[in-house]
Amino acid sequence: MPAVVIVGAQWGDEGKGKATDLLGDRIDYVVKFNGGNNAGHTVVIGDETYALHLLPSGILTPGVTPVIGNGVVVDLDVLAEELDGLEARGLDVSKLMVSSHAHVVTLYHRTLDKVTERFLGKRQIGTTGRGIGPTYADKINRVGIRIQDLFDEGILRQKVEGALEQKNHLLVKVYNRRAIEVDEVVTELLAHRERLAPMVADTSLELNKALDRGDTVLFEGGQATMLDVDHGTYPFVTSSNATSGGAATGAGVAPWRLTSIVGIIKAYTTRVGSGPFPTELDDASGDWLRDRGHEFGTTTGRPRRTGWFDAPIARYATRVNGITDYVLTKLDVLTGLEEIPVCVGYEVDGKKVDDVPWSQSDFHHATPIYESFPGWSENIEGAREFSDLPQAAQDYVTRLEDLMGQRVSVIGVGPSRDAVIVRHDLLPSS
Numbered sequence: 477m478p479a480v481v482i483v484g485a486q487w488g489d490e491g492k493g494k495a496t497d498l499l500g501d502r503i504d505y506v507v508k509f510n511g512g513n514n515a516g517h518t519v520v521i522g523d524e525t526y527a528l529h530l531l532p533s534g535i536l537t538p539g540v541t542p543v544i545g546n547g548v549v550v551d552l553d554v555l556a557e558e559l560d561g562l563e564a565r566g567l568d569v570s571k572l573m574v575s576s577h578a579h580v581v582t583l584y585h586r587t588l589d590k591v592t593e594r595f596l597g598k599r600q601i602g603t604t605g606r607g608i609g610p611t612y613a614d615k616i617n618r619v620g621i622r623i624q625d626l627f628d629e630g631i632l633r634q635k636v637e638g639a640l641e642q643k644n645h646l647l648v649k650v651y652n653r654r655a656i657e658v659d660e661v662v663t664e665l666l667a668h669r670e671r672l673a674p675m676v677a678d679t680s681l682e683l684n685k686a687l688d689r690g691d692t693v694l695f696e697g698g699q700a701t702m703l704d705v706d707h708g709t710y711p712f713v714t715s716s717n718a719t720s721g722g723a724a725t726g727a728g729v730a731p732w733r734l735t736s737i738v739g740i741i742k743a744y745t746t747r748v749g750s751g752p753f754p755t756e757l758d759d760a761s762g763d764w765l766r767d768r769g770h771e772f773g774t775t776t777g778r779p780r781r782t783g784w785f786d787a788p789i790a791r792y793a794t795r796v797n798g799i800t801d802y803v804l805t806k807l808d809v810l811t812g813l814e815e816i817p818v819c820v821g822y823e824v825d826g827k828k829v830d831d832v833p834w835s836q837s838d839f840h841h842a843t844p845i846y847e848s849f850p851g852w853s854e855n856i857e858g859a860r861e862f863s864d865l866p867q868a869a870q871d872y873v874t875r876l877e878d879l880m881g882q883r884v885s886v887i888g889v890g891p892s893r894d895a896v897i898v899r900h901d902l903l904p905s906s
Contacts, residue, residue, distance in 0.1 A: 506534025547726020680728025
């Protein structure tokens with residue numbers, strides 16, 4: 477039965493939440509498998525706008541069981557705040573399941589993230605300062621705190637003591653900050669235990685049972701391909717696997733369970749934070765895209781860097797994720813342009829290359845090679861069939877399909893929930 481993975485194909489903020497919401501009434505489970513509250517999904521339902529940071533966007537759809545998988549790092553304060561906000565707006569959040577194996581973001585992770593980033597000066601990576609990287613580092617170093625540890629206070633205290641024994645030396649002697657007390661951290665974490673208890677489960681077991689009985693499961697990736705810790709523009713990346721392979725490890729299901737991989741990609745390109753960005757526009761065109769597309773971070777509010785569509789990145793995303801279908805978002809933002817440039821390759825050291833260079837230095841210095849396509853002036857927000865689009869818009873989408881090496885199955889033509897054109901079903905066996 478369908479086990480669909482949704483991944484961002486650029487540097488994030490492509491509109492993954494909207495794609496998840498589009499499928500919401502046809503799926504049974506929505507699983508967040510990586511990241512934490514360092515990214516956001518904005519979902520518009522009628523006149524209501526919801527900004528989600530830690531919760532899977534499926535929590536907005538009645539009947540869907542939302543799951544926070546083991547690959548996620550959980551800031552319990554943020555989780556409580558988001559749940560309170562949704563309950564205050566009349567939504568039922570009682571079906572949320574949280575993996576007992578998920579790691580917890582603590583006070584000392586947030587503190588270290590902020591002071592370390594400031595300490596880097598010009599070499600800053602551009603983190604959100606929410607403790608995500610330090611939490612994943614502790615996970616890999618085998619000194620992390622997991623959700624299940626909250627239910628054994630003795631174990632929890634031992635783990636916090638062990639972590640702070642090292643981290644307080646760093647905070648005090650290197651960063652000139654105050655030491656963090658063990659009781660301060662333990663008290664903060666235990667305050668969430670009672671509310672959290674009904675949500676905690678062996679989510680891997682539950683998801684495999686769901687797939688065995690024929691339920692449809694949607695795996696929702698945070699961040700995006702070019703921010704993947706292994707496959708992105710390292711070190712300017714997130715601290716988890718945001719590509720499709722992360723769904724298997726981050727949710728505890730076998731790779732053969734995944735029946736389709738849906739890539740979400742904008743009709744242009746954006747990124748937040750530092751790092752290479754070949755098609756970046758530091759001019760009026762970049763400002764125009766930012767203003768027209770409302771390109772400001774859901775989580776941080778930071779203005780996003782903007783640029784034209786980058787086909788080599790799209791081909792790279794198709795390859796490393798095994799993308800079977802694309803959802804092309806924000807096509808409407810390009811309305812009004814006389815010409816639309818698309819990067820079809822790069823020039824590196826005087827040579828034309830068609831793919832993302834394996835060398836970060838080459839990628840940083842790559843000069844985009846553009847093809848220009850005629851634009852359109854007609855308002856396309858009301859289009860619901862591909863034939864409703866102006867011919868120039870149809871030609872643009874068709875050319876992007878050729879360049880990406882995979883079909884565009886859904887096209888976003890406006891910010892509202894129903895402003896989409898569905899060309900192919902994203903659920904393979906429905």
